[in-house]
Amino acid sequence: MISITILGSGNVAQNLFEAFLAKDDVSIMQVVGRKRSSLSYFKGRVALATFHEELLLADVYIMAISDDAIGSVSSKLSLKGLLVHTSGAVPLSDIKNHERIGVFYPLQTFTVGKLLDFRNIPICIEANNAESFQLLKRLGHILSDTVANIDSNKRKALHLSAVFVNNFTNYMYIIGRDICVQNELQFSMLQPLIQETADKIRAMSPIDAQTGPAKRGDLKTLHAHLHLLKEKNQREIYTLLSNSIKARLQS
Amino acid sequence: MISITILGSGNVAQNLFEAFLAKDDVSIMQVVGRKRSSLSYFKGRVALATFHEELLLADVYIMAISDDAIGSVSSKLSLKGLLVHTSGAVPLSDIKNHERIGVFYPLQTFTVGKLLDFRNIPICIEANNAESFQLLKRLGHILSDTVANIDSNKRKALHLSAVFVNNFTNYMYIIGRDICVQNELQFSMLQPLIQETADKIRAMSPIDAQTGPAKRGDLKTLHAHLHLLKEKNQREIYTLLSNSIKARLQS
Numbered sequence: 001m002i003s004i005t006i007l008g009s010g011n012v013a014q015n016l017f018e019a020f021l022a023k024d025d026v027s028i029m030q031v032v033g034r035k036r037s038s039l040s041y042f043k044g045r046v047a048l049a050t051f052h053e054e055l056l057l058a059d060v061y062i063m064a065i066s067d068d069a070i071g072s073v074s075s076k077l078s079l080k081g082l083l084v085h086t087s088g089a090v091p092l093s094d095i096k097n098h099e100r101i102g103v104f105y106p107l108q109t110f111t112v113g114k115l116l117d118f119r120n121i122p123i124c125i126e127a128n129n130a131e132s133f134q135l136l137k138r139l140g141h142i143l144s145d146t147v148a149n150i151d152s153n154k155r156k157a158l159h160l161s162a163v164f165v166n167n168f169t170n171y172m173y174i175i176g177r178d179i180c181v182q183n184e185l186q187f188s189m190l191q192p193l194i195q196e197t198a199d200k201i202r203a204m205s206p207i208d209a210q211t212g213p214a215k216r217g218d219l220k221t222l223h224a225h226l227h228l229l230k231e232k233n234q235r236e237i238y239t240l241l242s243n244s245i246k247a248r249l250q251s
Numbered sequence: 252m253i254s255i256t257i258l259g260s261g262n263v264a265q266n267l268f269e270a271f272l273a274k275d276d277v278s279i280m281q282v283v284g285r286k287r288s289s290l291s292y293f294k295g296r297v298a299l300a301t302f303h304e305e306l307l308l309a310d311v312y313i314m315a316i317s318d319d320a321i322g323s324v325s326s327k328l329s330l331k332g333l334l335v336h337t338s339g340a341v342p343l344s345d346i347k348n349h350e351r352i353g354v355f356y357p358l359q360t361f362t363v364g365k366l367l368d369f370r371n372i373p374i375c376i377e378a379n380n381a382e383s384f385q386l387l388k389r390l391g392h393i394l395s396d397t398v399a400n401i402d403s404n405k406r407k408a409l410h411l412s413a414v415f416v417n418n419f420t421n422y423m424y425i426i427g428r429d430i431c432v433q434n435e436l437q438f439s440m441l442q443p444l445i446q447e448t449a450d451k452i453r454a455m456s457p458i459d460a461q462t463g464p465a466k467r468g469d470l471k472t473l474h475a476h477l478h479l480l481k482e483k484n485q486r487e488i489y490t491l492l493s494n495s496i497k498a499r500l501q502s
Contacts (some may be wrong), residue, residue: 017299030274050404053289068471073472077289105403107440107441107443107444108447109444109448109451109462111455124442127333136336136491150436154434154436157434157479158481160476160479161426161431161438162427162441162444163269164426164427164489165341165423165427165441165444165448166445166462167465167496168253169420169423169448170448170452170457171496172420173420173434173457174499175453176415177412179411180408181406183404185401185405188415189373189409190409192358192359192373192417194420194452195449196360197421198446199416199446201421201424201442202442204362206422206425206429209362209424210418211417213412213414215418218319220318220319221340228411229411233498233499235494236491237491239355240487240488242489243420243483245418247484250368
């Protein structure tokens with residue numbers, strides 16, 4: 001049995017709470033927020049506390065809070081157990097004032113009100129000693145099939161990669177939707193294509209999966225598209241990405 | 252019963268062939284290629300012919316050929332039936348020398364050797380007369396739940412939108428993979444994130460789904476990422492897309 005306390009109340013905190021709550025091998029001691037009013041999601045389901053109160057003993061304290069807050073929150077706490085954060089971008093050393101520190105980073109995008117199955121979400125762990133590392137490894141495997149030893153530098157690169165495949169991909173969806181709206185088309189028509197684009201690269205490298213006018217060097221279509229795009233920003237993105245695809249796939 | 256002939260031998264031709272072959276309401280008269288040797292995929296499963304031979308009568312002739320070839324191939328044929336192409340980017344009027352013409356555009360990305368279920372692939376149809384349109388509508392519904400009346404201008408916009416959500420999204424996957432390779436990380440770790448990014452927008456608008464340092468205005472992470480990116484092209488894309496997300500979501 002591993003005892004944990006979750007610090008934070010947002011999407012990641014809620015998702016971790018539900019995932020751990022369903023496991024017999026984990027006991028959730030408390031969920032901790034800035035104010036009691038921020039913890040309404042958890043009310044009646046677990047013991048609650050604020051950062052100003054003394055916290056119960058737990059094996060692992062998980063900070064599922066914003067990147068900026070990790071330094072200041074950790075410096076104000078003084079906990080006996082292992083204190084970890086869940087961020088892709090923040091180095092281990094940002095956790096202050098504690099002897100045993102670590103990282104427990106689930107590589108996934110979390111949405112308000114959407115609970116995900118952690119079984120296939122990679123958990124990237126790091127710790128400042130071997131015992132803590134083994135504890136996080138055990139904790140990770142309770143949730144997920146994939147628990148990976150990723151140090152702060154590699155995690156930063158992984159997070160950067162995630163920005164491209166998640167944040168920037170989602171922005172491509174926004175532009176696709178904007179073009180649909182401007183032309184009175186249903187964006188939902190593109191959903192099967194979006195789905196298949198993601199599915200395709202399970203079985204093949206994205207380099208082999210690349211298609212389209214830029215890859216083919218189809219200047220006629222490239223010019224027709226630029227002619228259609230009225231917004232300067234859309235034209236800039238279209239031009240830069242088309243040129244990049246051409247250069248990347250011919251190198 | 253609708254009789255069809257498929258002109259072409261690539262991914263789209265193969266996918267249409269398999270999908271129609273499984274349907275009792277469609278009979279495939281012939282598959283037609285430049286040379287017999289290009290038709291090996293279909294050998295022994297259907298009657299074959301080349302563009303130089305006289306073709307059997309069919310209700311619908313489907314050109315699943317490259318955009319550039321649609322004008323020249325259609326101008327050399329002289330068919331009694333309805334002649335359609337399957338391209339997103341080519342206007343109906345590019346089909347030459349025929350009285351009854353149309354478009355039968357499956358809005359999806361097709362891959363060598365990967366057969367897709369057409370049931371949820373939108374088929375965008377257009378024709379130069381009402382009777383042909385009805386025929387294509389019937390043919391479309393044999394394959395798919397979604398058959399949409401999309402004229403050449405709207406189809407061009409839809410195809411442009413598809414370039415963003417498919418071609419450019421796939422290029423984001425390529426950069427994500429490049430960053431993984433450069434940092435000795437497994438790209439497969441990002442697969443669940445890629446999948447969830449696509450799944451997420453089934454239930455919510457991509458505008459609401461946008462997350463990340465650019466949206467949050469998290470300058471610290473944005474600068475750290477730029478510092479990590481060594482390739483000029485990756486830096487340009489990171490900067491342009493981050494600035495675009497900031498501008499788009501604050502407007």
